Amino acid sequence: MTLLLLDLDGVLRRFGPDTAIEDRFGLPHGTLASVAFSLAGPALVGEVTDEEWRTALGARLSDEFGPDRAKNAVTAWSRVGEVVPEALALVRKVRSHHRVALFSNATTRLPEDLRRLGLDREVDDVVTSALIGAAKPTPEAFRRALGQLRVSADETVFCDDNAENAAGAVAVGIDGVHVPDVAALRAALADRGLLDG
CATH class of the missing domain: 3.40.50.1000 (HAD superfamily/HAD-like)
Known part of the structure; x- marks a missing residue:
């Protein structure tokens, strides 16, 4: 067999395109994938949990876009x-x-x-x-x-x-x-x- x-x-x-989410929260196109994947390495090999990775993503985005926009954008991006x-x-x-x-x-x-x-x-x-x-x-x-x-x-x-x-x-x-x-x-x-x- x-x-x-x-x-x-x-x-x-x-997944549908990220652009709709980025438009909704005023992020430049490509931002979510770029930042998320730049931080993903440790999460992909089990060194940090998924929750820790997404929290780090929100923290990185909040520096430029503010905590509320960052949190809401990450939540929307975290679709199944x-x-x-x-x-x-x-x-x-x-x-x-x-x-x-x-x-x-x-x-x-x-x-x-x-x-x-x-x-x-x-x-x-x-x-x-x-x-x-x-x-x-x-x-x-x-x-x-x-x-x-x-x-x-x-x-x-x-x-x-x-x-x-x-x-x-x-x-x-x-x-x-x-x-x-x-x-x-x-x-x-x-x-x-x-x-x-």
């Missing part, structure tokens, strides 16, 4: 996103014959997000960078993910919308595939016979 290992964001979950229904349909089809797991560079909030989205019931396992202490695309992250899942690289297909992450999987012997959209995901799964049956 093949393991299908999937990235979450950009593959199975999507939405499931990509076409991708979920593909996951369900694969899962009828194969094991499916998620591997996400994510903070300690991921389990709650998956519960809220109903995705905790749609996959067999979840690997979170915050819990394994390493983030994609590093080889160590993939080795720890395989260890947690108790599966070998040559049994695994990994799909990610980030080409660098897919290349990181290939570097450790996993069949890593760049899937920038649902059509690419469908093609990747079909090419490997994972939609058969």
Whole structure:
């Protein structure tokens, strides 16, 4: 049996643009993502909690935009996103014959997000960078993910919308595939016979 290992964001979950939130609170476009990701490193490898990361984001923004605007903008930005229904349909089809797991560079909030989205019931396992202490695309992250899942690289297909992450999987012997959209995901799964049956 093949393991299908999937990235979450950009593959199975999507977010609306940040620009609407930034417009609402008078922040320049790109501010939320830029500042958030500049602070995200420790949260993505479990050195700080999701709450601590978001608090740090609010503190950084409050220096320029004031505490109330910063807090409200971070609260609005901290949305759960939405499931990509076409991708979920593909996951369900694969899962009828194969094991499916998620591997996400994510903070300690991921389990709650998956519960809220109903995705905790749609996959067999979840690997979170915050819990394994390493983030994609590093080889160590993939080795720890395989260890947690108790599966070998040559049994695994990994799909990610980030080409660098897919290349990181290939570097450790996993069949890593760049899937920038649902059509690419469908093609990747079909090419490997994972939609058969």
